[in-house]
Amino acid sequence: MAVDNSGNLYISDELNNKIRMVHTRWNSDYFGGQRKAGAENSNKGIAASFNGPAGIAVDHMGNIYVADVFNHRIRKITPAGVVTTFAGSGHAGYIDDAHGLLAEFDFPADVAVDETGNVYVADEGNNKIRK
Secondary structure (H helix, E strand, O other): OEEOOOOOEEEEEHHHOEEEEEOOOOOEEEEEOOOOOOOOOEOOHHHOOOOOEEEEEEOOOOOEEEEEHHHOEEEEEOOOOOEEEEEOOOOEOOOOOOOHHHOOEOOEEEEEEOOOOOEEEEEHHHOEEEO
16 A cells, blocks of 8 residues: 555556555545556546556655556556556566566565655565665
């Protein structure tokens, strides 16, 4: 779970392959992902797909980062609901010093974002913390 600057709560619903949002007025809302597993990016969060979303973090701009475990990727959701792949080729593995879409993860389990916008990944299968 993660909370944004407005107090909205974001929950990665791993078994349903969805990202859920609980508004500050405590209404639960479906924010992104389809029930069917996949790796689709989309300009509309609800049309995107995830495969085992786990760790989730929000930066100071309201961007959401999701550890998409079984896709071996880190996904980004903008405040407008645009879902893209932030990092990860989609292949399980490890390449030292690879960045962005060239990076390879092996079951990334969690993410965190620091105050300057650096994204940290708990790369479970590689036993590493990645930046």
